[in-house]
Amino acid sequence: MISDLFTPMVIIGILASGIRLATPYLYATIGETFGQLSGVLNLGVDGIMLMGAFSGFYVTYMTDNYWLGLLAAILTGALMGLMMAFISVTLKSEQGISGIGLYLFGLGLSDLLFQVSLGTVKTVSGFPPIDIPILSDIPVIGPIFFQQNLLVYGAYLMVPIATFILNKTTWGLKIKSVGQNPAAADALGVSVTAVRYATVTLGGIFSGVAGASLSIALLNVFQQNLTSGMGFIAVALVYFGGWRPIGMLWGSLLFSSVNALQLWVQTLGLPIPSDFATMMPYVLTILALIFAVRKVSVPAALTKIFERGEG
Amino acid sequence: MKKVTIFVSLLLVAAFLLAACGGGATETTEAPEAPPTEVAAEPFKVAVVMPSSISDLAFSQSMYDALVAIQNEMGAENFEFVYTDGMFVVDDAAAAIRDYASQGYNLVIAHGSQYGSSLVEIAPDFPETSFAHGTTVDTFTDQGITNVFAYEARSEEGGYVNGVMAALLSASNIIGVVGPIETGDAKLYVDGFKAGVLATKPDAQVNVNWTGSFSDVALASEAAQTHVNAGADALTGTAQMVVGAVGVAKEKGVAWFATQSNQESLAPEIVVASQVYKWDVVLKQIIDLINQGTLGGQSFVIDLENKGEVIEYNAGYALPEDVKAAAEAAIQGIIDGTITPLP
Incomplete structure (x- = not known):
């Protein structure tokens, strides 16, 4: 029975599902990485994702243009990111609590707007799958990697881009220095406030796109609590990935592929109770977290409020 | 710093309030201007608490549609209902159920078997109010409770x-x-x-x-x-x-x-066909019993025979x-x- 899992059909199926499921996590984790590296923990990711998912869906539904939908999700994400930055950087409020507040705000507001404007579950034509010429014709690998929609490609493209920004640009180094030792960065003339505003807003934009990748690319529907807690898994995956974009890639893919695997375990009727199967991705992530996090260093100033002259 | 703290607190309170409103949109169905009737009888008043959205195309919507159907049949002047949806959190639902009960509704429906244990605590405090919950067969009569109906779908x-x-x-x-x-x-x-x-x-x-x-x-x-x-x-x-x-x-x-x-x-x-729940079949029986003075203790089912379940073929x-x-x-x-x- 277990050997049924090792047929090409199943392995291709798991990889393809894993790649799709990982997309929202990739956007959300990479965005959150920027914020956390600069010292701001944003627990409101799920709320921003929901608002991004709704605004993206609504604009796509009204205009029939998924590019405008994506733009709406980006703007909404930026606005909510700015809100988080204002609360946590300018007002210096406790990050964990205000993040939860932002989540509840997004959860409630997205549902309220959904009820008022659409009223019921509707569908849109979102980003269509795009076959990359030649590559998509490769047997076996082609359909897995090169017949996805644009937002899926975009998510994977963000990994090298984010790695480059964080490691090879001055701005990337500023972000890390602000997250490790804000007082020293401040003494060297780096504006802690400006850097943190930028990273948290960028994180908001990524979370907004993460939501839109669900509502106008992968699922093409919006429903109350569409993300069902994905944003919180994303925050955990940032720790798992050790604040490196490549780590986000492995973390998102691992979590999603195990989820895809458990779907196949059930579909093939393997004798494992469904409750255990659905638990698998979470248990594995916790285990990996225990063993992975010890090796990496948490940004020293994470969740710490910066007061000039107190460092 | 004080001012800032107050501002943040206010912002958080606003966020929580908005979340609460959104998570559980409480609405009252608007009664159209009813022509003055000779007999100004009290309308039958129902309140319902539902786990998901009234537009979920599934469990909660089936209850909402049933209440609308009854209202259309009986007339808005004789039947009023209010609802709170999006009550995934059982504690929040329990608070809503208690609120409704204390406001004198004839029937308070807890649309979800997960709300059962809350009803065991709430129902005895409001002996004049009738409660219903499902999907289950448990009316809690074995615990001495007499004002809870149960309903389920085959x-x-x-x-x-x-x-x-x-x-x-x-x-x-x-x-x-x-x-x-x-x-x-x-x-x-x-x-x-x-x-x-x-x-x-x-x-x-x-x-x-x-x-x-x-x-x-x-x-x-x-x-x-x-x-x-x-x-x-x-x-x-x-x-x-x-x-x-x-x-x-x-x-x-x-x-x-x-x-x-x-x-x-x-x-x-x-979509080839849909099995649709018509809870109004059950609700009408419950309303009749309440009007006759029975507030609970019975359980009901909807099935194909009593037309509480209907197979609707997609004409397209x-x-x-x-x-x-x-x-x-x-x-x-x-x-x-x-x-x-x-x-």
Whole structure:
């Protein structure tokens, strides 16, 4: 029975599902990485994702243009990111609590707007799958990697881009220095406030796109609590990935592929109770977290409020 | 710093309030200007607390639609209802139930078996108010409670009929099911569906996938994708997260069988039929009992026989005549008792 899992059909199926499921996590984790590296923990990711998912869906539904939908999700994400930055950087409020507040705000507001404007579950034509010429014709690998929609490609493209920004640009180094030792960065003339505003807003934009990748690319529907807690898994995956974009890639893919695997375990009727199967991705992530996090260093100033002259 | 602290607190309070409003939109149905009637009798007042949204095309919507149907029948001047939806959190629901009870509603409906334990605490405090909850058969009379009704759906009956049609329409003889958690209404539906398929085509294969969540639309979508990859050419599923699975069925051109509410609007081209819950059948009996002075202690079911469950065929789907005839025969068989949907 277990050997049924090792047929090409199943392995291709798991990889393809894993790649799709990982997309929202990739956007959300990479965005959150920027914020956390600069010292701001944003627990409101799920709320921003929901608002991004709704605004993206609504604009796509009204205009029939998924590019405008994506733009709406980006703007909404930026606005909510700015809100988080204002609360946590300018007002210096406790990050964990205000993040939860932002989540509840997004959860409630997205549902309220959904009820008022659409009223019921509707569908849109979102980003269509795009076959990359030649590559998509490769047997076996082609359909897995090169017949996805644009937002899926975009998510994977963000990994090298984010790695480059964080490691090879001055701005990337500023972000890390602000997250490790804000007082020293401040003494060297780096504006802690400006850097943190930028990273948290960028994180908001990524979370907004993460939501839109669900509502106008992968699922093409919006429903109350569409993300069902994905944003919180994303925050955990940032720790798992050790604040490196490549780590986000492995973390998102691992979590999603195990989820895809458990779907196949059930579909093939393997004798494992469904409750255990659905638990698998979470248990594995916790285990990996225990063993992975010890090796990496948490940004020293994470969740710490910066007061000039107190460092 | 004080001012800032106050501002943040206010902002947080606002966020929580908005979340509370959004998470559970409380609304009162507007009564149109009723012409003054000779007999100005008190209207029958119902309050209902629901776990998901009234527009979920599934469990909560089936209750909302039933209340609207009763209101249309009895007239807005004789029947009023209010609701709070999105009550995933049982504690919040309990607070809402208590609020409604203290406001003098004739009947307070807790639409979800997970609210049962809250009712055990609340109902004795309001002996003049009648409560109803489902889906369950437990009226708590063994605990000395006399003002709670229970209701449930024989979802396996419509499941069986859907299964018969799925088996006949499937060419690959592989059929996929996407369910939330292996319990209650969902388990009954899925068991009935499997029985219907296997009674029609004993060599067919029914693959069942439980996502472990009522709300994870993305996982439901991937589950449907997995079924299609495994060769399924007919799908069904239950609970509100199946909208993700319907999307995959639509994209792949695979037949979809719905339950709880009519899901035609999501994908008119592939939804074959929907088992629709008509809770008004039960609610009318409960209202009659309350008017006669009985406030609880009885449990009710909706099924194909009492027309509390109806199979609605999608007029836009070209269902072959023989398949429809087989479905009708299955409905009749279940009503006559010649078919038992659960083996």
